[in-house]
């Protein structure tokens with residue numbers, strides 16, 4: 224990736240070529256915005272590794288669909304029903320980040336107007352007519368900057384946290400084993416989601432099972448909590464899970480660990496950015512991760528498309544605004560899980576037992592009507608939610 228003859232002024236700069244940065248660069252390309260305008264992408268890490276896997280549900284795959292390594296049409300929830308349930312019209316998709324990085328980067332590399340700087344952003348100063356940026360070896364200016372990461376040495380950017388949500392903050396932490404079993408141990412077409420059959424130990428914690436074949440799967444223990452799950456804690460539960468489910472002998476091929484912030488603090492309360500703003504937050508910093516689920520990959524793609532389309536049509540740039548009631552539901556759940564983590568299992572098991580999976584997924588996508596939301600809430604431990612609502616009002 225050339226750096227020698229880079230222009231000093233770019234139309235766009237994207238800081239961070241992770242999920243949101245690459246989705247945005249891809250959307251600018253797809254909208255024809257890079258045919259005669261320049262883009263500089265700054266990324267501190269060369270990203271050749273598979274540093275995470277992303278899953279999302281949708282009615283059709285998001286392009287580039289070739290990044291999808293596996294999809295499932297049915298979900299097994301053992302506590303809710305002995306038979307797997309169809310997800311139709313949804314599928315659950317799985318992407319290895321290494322595939323996503325290389326496919327999107329290859330598309331971008333074919334565009335002569337895209338330049339890459341593989342260094343850490345160190346400085347950032349927004350001026351009236353442009354933004355000045357610097358890494359260790361480069362200095363340049365840009366008309367518009369999209370930030371998915373903050374510069375290491377600068378305190379010039381204030382809007383990273385909006386301080387919403389009464390300081391609510393939990394970690395969604397997980398430890399996953401990608402395993403190979405000696406004999407057939409998995410139902411290849413059925414994934415399992417939020418399996419609470421493991422010890423709760425005063426936490427909210429559960430298993431995911433994503434099978435790639437009858438003998439290969441990613442089995443992941445996840446915790447929603449103030450304290451992150453440790454590898455040692457997860458090992459105990461994972462070993463027990465394999466034993467209890469009679470999976471037989473297995474070898475661990477890869478271990479995936481991670482932690483995702485679950486907080487309303489990045490939520491935007493305005494629908495549009497100020498017309499003269501030159502700095503646009505994207506990704507986690509813009510509130511892309513839904514506080515109650517930790518999912519954000521699909522939302523980052525939707526936001527990238529919305530931004531590219533607004534730039535193309537010269538209309539006001541949108542934020543990642545979410546309607547008030549969805550922000551409220553997230554806050555109520557987060558405060559219940561903070562105050563009484565041992566009730567998490569009961570809430571989620573009731574939700575999955577008493578609602579069609581399609582309605583739950585639609586609700587988590589924030590596409591349900593108020594009536595559908597009522598149908599969901601009346602079949603949950605409603606007193607807990609009312610108590611949480613009252614304490615939110617009176618504190």
Ligand SMILES: Cc1cc2nc3c(=O)[nH]c(=O)nc-3n(C[C@H](O)[C@H](O)[C@H](O)COP(=O)(O)OP(=O)(O)OC[C@H]3O[C@@H](n4cnc5c(N)ncnc54)[C@H](O)[C@@H]3O)c2cc1C
Pocket residue numbers: 238239240241242243244265266267268274275276277278279342343344345371372373374375480481482483505506507508512517518519520521
């Ligand atoms: C392990 C893991 C698994 C996840 N799985 C899912 C999932 O299955 N589904 C889902 O919807 N969401 C998932 N998420 C949540 C979310 O989608 C991801 O965290 C997503 O990668 C966040 O995108 P981002 O662009 O905000 O940050 P990132 O993808 O982390 O990108 C930020 C980039 O900025 C770079 N950077 C940082 N500082 C600098 C600097 N100073 N200069 C230059 N570059 C810099 C970093 O190297 C990084 O590449 C997961 C998160 C994790 C951590």
